[in-house]
Amino acid sequence: MAPQQRGSGGRRRFSSEFKREQLARIERGELTIAELSREVQIDQSVVRRWKHLIERGSTTAVAANEDVVPASELRVALQRVRELERLVGKKAMEVEILQAARDEVKKKPRWYGVSKR
Incomplete structure (x- = not known):
């Protein structure tokens, strides 16, 4: 299965590297979001959220009309x-x-x- 850790509340937590690898597989056309979600046993919305966050560069704007800065x-x-x-x-x-x-x-x-x- 996937490299993961259990976070607080028993949730599975996947590494950023794993998420990027899986999204690269989707972009290369190796599988669809639905196929990946079945393989990893997560909801499709989670995969879409990963994609959105990586496309966004994991950046955060504190309020409208402010510069976007990395969340870290x-x-x-x-x-x-x-x-x-x-x-x-x-x-x-x-x-x-x-x-x-x-x-x-x-x-x-x-x-x-x-x-x-």
Whole structure:
């Protein structure tokens, strides 16, 4: 059968290389989508989705009128954004703590170097 792995939920996951090989067989006319779907025991819509994704280059546009970028680049960028948002939150907490400490110090009288006689 086909090189596959079981993903979460028990779904079969085929490698990108396997998908490309199978789509190449269809394009060469060795078999039809229906024949491939029977051979691999998957729905024809899955094969059509593979074809669509590979034709599209597995790219993603975040919104209309934006440049199309590879999905992997988008995933990395979103991960970086989450990391930076976490750091900004951490720094905001540090600033609040330091400001509160400064305010407490300002409230206390300063008797440094002044003798009370």
